Amino acid sequence: MKKQIEQLIQAALKQLVLGGVIPQEAMPVPKIERTKDSRHGDFATNIAMALARPARTNPRELAQRLLDALPASDLIERCDIAGPGFINFTLTATAYHSLIPAIIEQGHGYGRSELGKGKRIQVEFVSANPTGPLHVGHGRGAAYGSVVADLLQAIGFDVHREYYVNDAGRQMDILATSVWLRYLELCDEALTFPANGYRGDYVWDIAATLHRDHGEAYRHDAETVFHNIPADEPAGGDKEAHIDGLIDRAKQLLGDNRYRFVFELGLNTILDDIRDDLGLFGVNYDEWYSERSLTESGSVTRAIERLRSAGHLYDKDGAVWFRSTDYGDEKDRVVIRDNGQTTYFASDIAYHMDKLERGFDRVIDVWGADHHGYVPRVKAALQALGDDPSKLDVLLVQFAILYRSGEKVQMSTRSGQFVTLRELRKEVGADAARFFYVMRKCEQHMDFDLDLAKSQSNDNPVYYVQYAHARICSVFQQAAEQSISVEDDPTAVDYALLSESHEQALITSLARYPEIVEAAALHEEPHQLTHYLRDLANDFHTYYNAHKFLIQDTALRNARLQLILATRQVVRNGLNLLGVSAPEKM
RNA sequence: GCGCCCGUAGCUCAGCUGGAUAGAGUACCGCCCUCCGAAGGCGGGGGUCACAGGUUCAAAUCCUGUCGGGCGCGCCA
Numbered sequence: 001m002k003k004q005i006e007q008l009i010q011a012a013l014k015q016l017v018l019g020g021v022i023p024q025e026a027m028p029v030p031k032i033e034r035t036k037d038s039r040h041g042d043f044a045t046n047i048a049m050a051l052a053r054p055a056r057t058n059p060r061e062l063a064q065r066l067l068d069a070l071p072a073s074d075l076i077e078r079c080d081i082a083g084p085g086f087i088n089f090t091l092t093a094t095a096y097h098s099l100i101p102a103i104i105e106q107g108h109g110y111g112r113s114e115l116g117k118g119k120r121i122q123v124e125f126v127s128a129n130p131t132g133p134l135h136v137g138h139g140r141g142a143a144y145g146s147v148v149a150d151l152l153q154a155i156g157f158d159v160h161r162e163y164y165v166n167d168a169g170r171q172m173d174i175l176a177t178s179v180w181l182r183y184l185e186l187c188d189e190a191l192t193f194p195a196n197g198y199r200g201d202y203v204w205d206i207a208a209t210l211h212r213d214h215g216e217a218y219r220h221d222a223e224t225v226f227h228n229i230p231a232d233e234p235a236g237g238d239k240e241a242h243i244d245g246l247i248d249r250a251k252q253l254l255g256d257n258r259y260r261f262v263f264e265l266g267l268n269t270i271l272d273d274i275r276d277d278l279g280l281f282g283v284n285y286d287e288w289y290s291e292r293s294l295t296e297s298g299s300v301t302r303a304i305e306r307l308r309s310a311g312h313l314y315d316k317d318g319a320v321w322f323r324s325t326d327y328g329d330e331k332d333r334v335v336i337r338d339n340g341q342t343t344y345f346a347s348d349i350a351y352h353m354d355k356l357e358r359g360f361d362r363v364i365d366v367w368g369a370d371h372h373g374y375v376p377r378v379k380a381a382l383q384a385l386g387d388d389p390s391k392l393d394v395l396l397v398q399f400a401i402l403y404r405s406g407e408k409v410q411m412s413t414r415s416g417q418f419v420t421l422r423e424l425r426k427e428v429g430a431d432a433a434r435f436f437y438v439m440r441k442c443e444q445h446m447d448f449d450l451d452l453a454k455s456q457s458n459d460n461p462v463y464y465v466q467y468a469h470a471r472i473c474s475v476f477q478q479a480a481e482q483s484i485s486v487e488d489d490p491t492a493v494d495y496a497l498l499s500e501s502h503e504q505a506l507i508t509s510l511a512r513y514p515e516i517v518e519a520a521a522l523h524e525e526p527h528q529l530t531h532y533l534r535d536l537a538n539d540f541h542t543y544y545n546a547h548k549f550l551i552q553d554t555a556l557r558n559a560r561l562q563l564i565l566a567t568r569q570v571v572r573n574g575l576n577l578l579g580v581s582a583p584e585k586m
Numbered sequence: 587g588c589g590c591c592c593g594u595a596g597c598u599c600a601g602c603u604g605g606a607u608a609g610a611g612u613a614c615c616g617c618c619c620u621c622c623g624a625a626g627g628c629g630g631g632g633g634u635c636a637c638a639g640g641u642u643c644a645a646a647u648c649c650u651g652u653c654g655g656g657c658g659c660g661c662c663a
């Protein structure tokens with residue numbers, strides 16, 4: 001609808017350019033928007049004001065010339081010039097009425113488009129270290145990333161959803177060692193668990209699996225394990241040196257194969273849990289991409305060699321550095337440590353190089369905002385490799401600050417004191433949690449009130465929207481029970497009967513839906529959709545209270561029933577894009 | 587100290603990316619089921635858009651500075 005108006009204005013502008021009224025080079029893309037106030041018609045454009053200066057005329061005069069050049073259309077009831085030079089368009093009633101059968105016929109497809117023209121976009125999100133279960137902090141990235149992906153797909157992009165699995169590196173070694181130490185405790189070895197180890201219950205669970213399946217095959221006595229290990233922090237030592245010593249000891253005592261086994265057991269158990277958890281949260285991936293595979297395939301080495309041959313690397317203090325400051329980073333970064341191991345950053349360079357080599361037109365990374373300092377160096381690396389860094393967009397999601405009983409909840413994976421995503425999902429349900437998470441734009445800090453979310457109260461707007469859907473279903477249920485006939489051909493209905501202001505407001509909202517989906521997708525702002533659905537539900541509930549649908553007048557009844565049928569379709573489509581269910585009963 | 591994000595009603599947030607009289611939810615107050623689901627509707631009060639300059643026909647929105655809050659500045663991942 002908006003598109004059609006845009007085309008009309010474009011045609012009029014062309015006329016004026018040909019007539020020499022507007023200089024060719026001043027031609028902007030006409031911007032048209034919905035009016036806030038219905039007294040200003042349905043759509044308005046500021047084009048005359050924007051062009052008044054280059055056209056050396058005043059805005060209202062230019063607006064008039066534009067209207068004179070506007071092609072005739074049966075969409076438009078009338079056009080007015082208002083205020084400093086706005087042009088307001090009022091659409092005809094039939095333009096709106098024809099929308100109702102169109103929505104019903106398009107069904108699931110209403111709101112979808114081919115705007116993306118099949119371009120390939122990769123969306124990588126969550127990618128939490130597999131060192132423990134997902135917590136509520138990850139939930140926001142999960143909900144946000146998956147809805148952004150779904151939105152982009154809805155407007156015609158070919159979307160690839162990916163989870164980057166950090167299955168290499170020191171954190172994973174700490175996990176493996178933590179599991180082993182807990183296992184030794186299950187074997188009745190007396191030991192002091194390291195301050196820097198992972199202390200969550202899930203570590204005990206994995207250790208218990210090892211103990212159950214393999215008895216004491218992995219047992220070594222505690223004295224041997226801790227012999228000559230640097231002191232831990234509580235004992236006045238360094239907790240990092242302590243845990244590193246224990247990792248080395250584990251590898252040495254267990255040997256490569258058995259150490260590997262414990263490591264894999266921990267990794268796979270947790271990864272299965274994460275995959276399961278996300279699936280139940282309505283988040284699914286096309287690919288789980290292993291960091292380790294980058295090393296094993298030689299990609300990391302290849303990326304480093306490419307940087308080296310392009311002259312972006314240098315040696316200092318026994319390490320190899322990437323001169324990222326050449327591309328705006330605040331300091332240079334190590335890619336190979338003095339112990340010969342590549343850094344996490346080196347893997348990430350290889351990973352992003354690999355993403356672009358896979359042929360994506362655009363790559364989106366959804367990161368926690370605490371990683372924002374990392375963005376310049378990744379972009380720098382892409383630039384140094386000769387890739388186009390503008391193909392990469394990093395969307396930073398601010399943390400959700402949790403509140404319980406009015407107080408902030410402190411979270412730490414190490415201490416094991418956190419609220420898991422699973423726990424949240426079980427208590428409030430995936431629907432409410434997802435809707436709640438995407439209600440705010442990603443750069444906004446979010447207060448997540450656990451008591452409120454868990455309370456199943458009406459404060460949560462998801463119920464309000466779902467209720468609108470259930471209510472409409474209920475109307476048709478009533479019609480069936482009372483044997484009231486419902487016209488099943490949406491084109492055989494006289495929509496001109498829908499003359500109430502509530503009806504017009506509702507139809508206008510339905511017409512906005514495709515514009516909302518497009519804007520939400522292009523700006524990566526799912527919250528636009530949640531706000532829209534709230535407004536739409538409000539329009540419906542207001543209508544419901546003001547007028548009755550199951551009435552004697554057959555013609556009016558059928559028109560109203562088709563209208564709420566179209567409304568149900570749009571509510572359903574919108575909730576579907578958010579990954580939220582549209583229940584018929586609640 | 588430097589960098590990124592944020593500052594709008596008591597609270598939680600929108601504000602269509604520069605437009606017309608700044609809006610919702612919640613909380614508070616008052617109404618509305620003999621009626622398709624009251625998980626609903628209607629009405630009311632509540633604002634120095636943190637502050638100060640600047641840009642222009644037009645600024646909550648863009649620029650600069652100040653103040654306040656969050657986060658980040660490892661040869662961790």
